[in-house]
Amino acid sequence: MKLNFKTREAMVGYLFAAPIIITILIFTIYPVFAGLYYSFTNYQPTEAQKFNMTFVPEESVSFHLGVFPDEEGLVKNELLSLFDPVTFLTLDMGVKLNAEQKEAVSSFLDTDKIVEDFLAGRLNSSVSVKDFMKEYMSSKSELFTRYVPEFVGLKNFREMFKDQYFWISLKNAFVYSIVVVPIQTLLAILLAVAANMKIMGQRFFKTVFFLPSISSSAAISMIFWLIYSKPGVLNRFLSTFGFQAVDWLNEPNTALGAIMVMNIWTTAGYFMITFLAALQSIPSSIYEASQLDGAKFWKTFWKITVPLLRPQMLFVSIMGIIGCLQVFDQIYFLIKNMRNITISYYIYKNAFEYHRMGYASAIAMVLFLIIFAITALQRKLIKEESYF
Template sequence: MKQTLTKKMWRETGSAYLFLSPALFVLLLFIIGPIVFAVFLAFHKVQLLGATSFEFVGFDNFTRIANDTRAKIALWNTLKYVVIVVPCQTILALVLAATLNAGLKGERFFRIVYFLPTLTSSAVLTLIFMWMYNQNGLINHVLEAVGLPTYNWLGDPDVALNAIMIMNIWSTAPYFMVIYLAALQDIPDSLYEAAELDGANAWQKFWHVTVPYLRPVTSFVVIMGLIGTFQLFDQSYIFSAGSGGPNNSTLTVVLLIYQYAFKTLGTMGYAAALAFALAIIILIATLLQRKLSKEESLY
């Protein structure tokens, strides 16, 4: 009897792995495999053009990051982008969701309108905003029409990254708004009724009932925002034609990785080291955020 059960268990396990094998193969080939290979490249000097060669250099690629001026600029730009965009898009998403959940007239129409930016591809949105920011674009035409001076939005290093921030806040907030909206509809009405009996106004109900109840959702939104903003690439690439300009003002870590990997000979290993360092930074930021959110929930 025991031997029969063992055979049946092995047969069921084998059948399960047989059905899982296509997914496991794709996972190994396209996710785990590239990660392992990238780690391997990070410790080598790689030459891919001509005669392919891999020269082991240990931690030289990582120590080089500390002396790379462009890497420091890219990291600073990325950190500034993350610190501004993540809180702004989270707050805007929560405000939009709370507004739509208030039962205003035309709620369905506004849901569609607010969500439209998320349906448009990132490249198309970037091209639209480039046209708007252009010296002969929509924004300058509006400024000129009301008698205000025009501005070179894309050519000024002090403004270029801020222009990308505005575009991304506008385009990503609706996605997180839908997540908040689903969570808001799960809040029991009894909590708001109890708050009303205690004399709470609309703002007090929002701050003391809605916000605490949505804390787990906010944690998820912030983590997803952190991961997405640290990986900023396509908008910066399109805005600057791949250069990170003007004057490295839109240079991000991922764009720098691309430049070293595909634009400069013999620096594929260094690009892999930068990618590995960025992954560690994202992991640390995510773990810190999770720890803080758990402490807040305990409090």
């Protein structure tokens, strides 16, 4: 079958685009849908590998029955009467079971064969839980080969709206965004205007302004920890004016504000590049006309520069809100109290400290919807095409 030129061209295009398409599917699209699924389950990461755990069956059986296989006078029927399958798995093997698995173990675990192999000394080799269950379950062994989280419906979402730390973290994220985004946007514009001026050392200042945005977040956090700590640089400076030392990062009333200052300092230079590119695309004739009309610098700035930068301001504000609502690393490195946590950090704590991945996924879905709604609202209220 001979393909026409357009079909061959499309196939070649998709072939070249395949690596990035596959990467997006694996690392962006799949995680979103996986998170949506897990938000309706009680998924726990610590449970995911429980059936791959290895153990020595002989030790577990000995502990369960209170005897050793080489003891004299052991009677199989007497040992069988002492054998409780569910207790054996949950307590002696250390495997957490749901209701369906408990019922299957009670009905189908071949305790007769286990005791027989125990007495014959055939259980002294290390084996995984799933292999052991395949060997000694007469039926339903598939329940023990792969961890499947229990579907709980809207339980995670109902619990979330009763969780005080969810509301605290959400409020902190909104306060963080409301304070940081306008200041970092205005500062980025001012830095861009300064960097766009034809003055000596222009390239040096551009580099200095942009440097924090490409520095390691961990390194910057450690630097600001040295600045904000009680015996740190900031308190030493303030002490010269008679101020008492403040523990900026451990005091709930100052910790979040301190992180805001650091975030503004690190991100303003990054957004400066966006505004600088826009400034350099504005025709110089507009500024020349305003000078002929006698307009001063600040009037030119507010009446000409700012209106012409509105498309970039929309982009920067959207990206800034998304970044602020998702702020995590600075909170992780520097904040030690639960009153100043943000929602991204609370997702992390639930997923990797409390081992409640299902609940964390539910919070992540709510955060996704909030960011999506705010972005859609911004684009609806402020049309880019209306700027020109």
